[in-house]
Amino acid sequence: MLTPHWLPTGWFQVGWSGDIPVDEVRPLRYFGRDLVAYRDGGGTLHVLDAYCRHLGGHLGYGGRVQDDCVVCPFHGWHWNGGGNNVHIPYQPDRPNRSRRLRAWPVREQFGVVYLWHDVASREPSWEPPNIFTDTGPHTAALDYHPASPHGLIRYGALPLHPQLVLENAADPIHFRYVHGTRHHPVFLRRWEDDAHWFSQIGFGSRWREMEPDSHNGDTLSILAAGVGLSFTSLSGSSNTLILLSTTPVDVGTSEMFQTVWLERLPGDDVPGAVESRIDAATAQLPHDITIWSHQRFEDPPALATVEGRAFADLRLWARRFYPESAGAPRLLSAANGTVQLEGEMRP
Template identity: 40%
Template sequence: MAKPPLSMKPTGWFQVAWSDEIGVGDVHTMKYFDQEMIAWRAESGQLTVMNAYCEHLGAHLGFGGTVVGEVLQCPFHGWQWSREGRNVCIPYEDRPNRGRRIKTYPVTECNQSVYIWHDMDGRAPFFDAPNVFGSFEGDSNVDAYYPQQRLFRQGLELHPQYVLENGVDFAHFKYVHETPIVPVFTRHDFTEPVSFVDFTITFEGDDGQKIEDVDSGVEAINGGLGIAVTKSWGMVDNRTISAITPVDEFTSDVRFMVYIGRPTGRAAEGDPARAETKARAFGEEVIRQFTQDVHIWAHQRYSDPPALASSEQQGFTAIRAWAMQFYPDGGGGSAAELAAAHERRSS
């Protein structure tokens, strides 16, 4: 793809693994934001994500590094590194090297996922990663849902902002996902780093119905550019998580997860195996629809300024202005200031 005029090193929480990929004592290798990284889980269960190379002579700790209690031991000379990236032991010396440190990343686990905080300026996290079972109002009992279903696509030529902009793109639903009518957005709130988008939508019926008669929709929460969680209502009960993480200056990894609600009331009295099979099929359909978007994003060129229809102006202007705060050169102005700057740039 043509390199997007957007930094591939934005600030925020980004998924680098699933929690169940890293058991106690495991060392997991990965590359994100042009950095070779490792994640390792201590005997206490605590997870650490750090840059991959030993500060001694540069051995890659992901290839032969071992977890020893609460530290990671280099395979080359046995130097041991703490969860803070500090050298705590040189086995053939009386004292450690206190002057060198491996870069570590703030890390949190939720949504069965491992998220790191990335910030080029080294700032501490200033918002929380959204929790698909903790950030929405009302009942959020994970036990009321079947196990998580997943999609993982690596090294795609797309930018995280493409995915976030999809959340305000009402027109694509009819043409990409074949909804009978175009949905109507009922909420755009881009005043904080965690933003909210709600819309009324249906996947059933025909184009003769009116949106006023539709009694179903989606609530979405965007935690920066890296994570979006959704909750559906009035349809088959489902929740989704999309997580897009830059790998290098051209590519990103895409993860998508869906939970399907278990039957309740009389429906719960039926055949459990049959109900689970139906739920899994519905989850696969949700994932299939997401892959329709992925196919477009992976071949998209970022248009700036875009040739927007009048009905698209409000949503796209708001989300692009909001997104500027997550880039190294985006500035720290208010949402209103960012919107004004974007409008001047587009005119």
């Protein structure tokens, strides 16, 4: 297979809407590039390459918003949301029309900020899923608490690759050994299309593999969208929706975000009740992170028979998000030795 590299194509989370107020400028760094995010006076969010094309000032440090543009702190050049220079204060009649900043496609949905990355600068070919309607029909009609503020959790830069996180969607066996479930969960449903890989697993001894008439109670549904976004619905006595996002920063490092929506339940108005439920819903992820942060990519993996089909299907599906790129450093596999990283990012 094509070994995963550090410049995959797709939508990736780069923060939450509240991180970037109106008329504010914020520096970002993802995919080995320095970026700048700003929100114009109308509230529209823009993400551009960070360095002014005049003399290379970083727009994210000291830059400001004026007339819906980000203004360079060095010499005051104005760059609009499309990456065009539209004003030079000491040459107002002649902006520099030959230099542009790359303008990155962005989306905001339910308070999550997504950025589209593609090494060939192709436009988005699909949209981020709607976590309330797309993870399963049983979640759509329920009433949820807002994720903010207690359900917004940032784990920071971690030494792991999005592919390792993605492969949890094909690995129900780990729940018993990492998370202490009494039984091995089993797959109830699986499907895929060009942008999504869906799996639903059932917890408890009553479930049978790929049972066609299985219901949605006591299940975990994962809708992977590309390699960086995992939309999860956990059903049972209450329903919890979780977006787990893994976004490459530099070679060897990804940033991880967790966004949690809890179904509204009686008693949630008791002080501390919602926070306690958030803590319970997020308590298991650090165990996974410890493993992912010290994991080596096995290619090919030595799989037990019951594991093989799902892993093979997922890895084959994921290949489409790793376009051939001369500047994309690979995640080296065990077959190549113990070194996991190769090269430098050259987007």
